[in-house]
Amino acid sequence: MYKLYLKRLMDLVLSLLALPIWLFILIIIGPIIYFQDKGTIFYNAPRLGKDGKVFKMYKFRSMKVNAPDLRNQDGSTFNAEDDPRLTKIGGFIRKTSIDETPQLLNIIRGDMSIIGPRPDLPEHIELYEDDEARKLEIRPGVTGYNQAYFRNTIPWKERIKNDIYYIDHLTWWMDIKIFMKTIVSVLKRDDVFIEQITENKNGEMTNVK
Structure with missing residues (x-):
């Protein structure tokens, strides 16, 4: 019941209640x-949504105009605190997750949920292996188990495993725990940036800060 109906209803109600606050942020940050x-x-980024449908995910632009697209070895987005592509305000809105x-x-439009797997790039669908495409069974989230x-x-592949674990154990209580943990993580600004993802001697991808 929660996964099929109540989750979407709660997303919509909470998003509409938060909309005036976001409009205030827009007036200041914009x-x-x-x-x-x-x-x-x-910055309107194409992303994979539920059932593989591509949608435009909205973000405040944190990088300079015409900044190059840099990726880590596993195909995930390069994200470093001293990234020269960031504008001055961009570094701040990244750290605080305001971006x-x-x-x-997207939540109001029905593209996303408050809690769910973070959406991948459209081309990543070609890189899914075994049951990894299962992460597309539900709407992607603004935050989720990994975040x-x-x-x-x-690494990205480990995040997909966690996404599938979330889908298999999705409950109202799990969403509440993820939401509260996200607030703590954002306030503490833990692990916002990574320098690169490299391959270790066992062939496994690991993050290097």
Whole structure:
């Protein structure tokens, strides 16, 4: 019942209640992003949604205009505190996760959920192995099991395993625990940035800060 109906209802109600707060954030952050380099306020990133449907995920733009797309060895997005592609305000909104708040609009549209697997890039669907495509069984989330407990400290393939674990154990109580853990993680700013992901002698991908 919760997974099929109540989860979506709660997403919609909570998102509509939070919308006025987000509009206040937009009024403050939006002009700062624009006037730093006269670029767009939002970064609209194509992502894989439920059942493999591609949608535009909204974020506040944290990088300079025409910044190059850098990836780690496992194909995940490069994300470092001293990344030269970040604008001055970009570093701040990354650390505080404010850059993710426009995804409130994705939740209202039905593209995303508050809690769920973080969405992958569209081309990642070709890299799924065995049952990894199961992470597309539900709507992706603004935060999720990985973000709450590991943030950016584990490789992409391990995150997929955790996503499937979440799907198999999805309950109202689990979502509450993930939500509360996420708040603590964001306030403490733990493991926001990683330098790179490298391959160890066993052929396993590991993060290097």
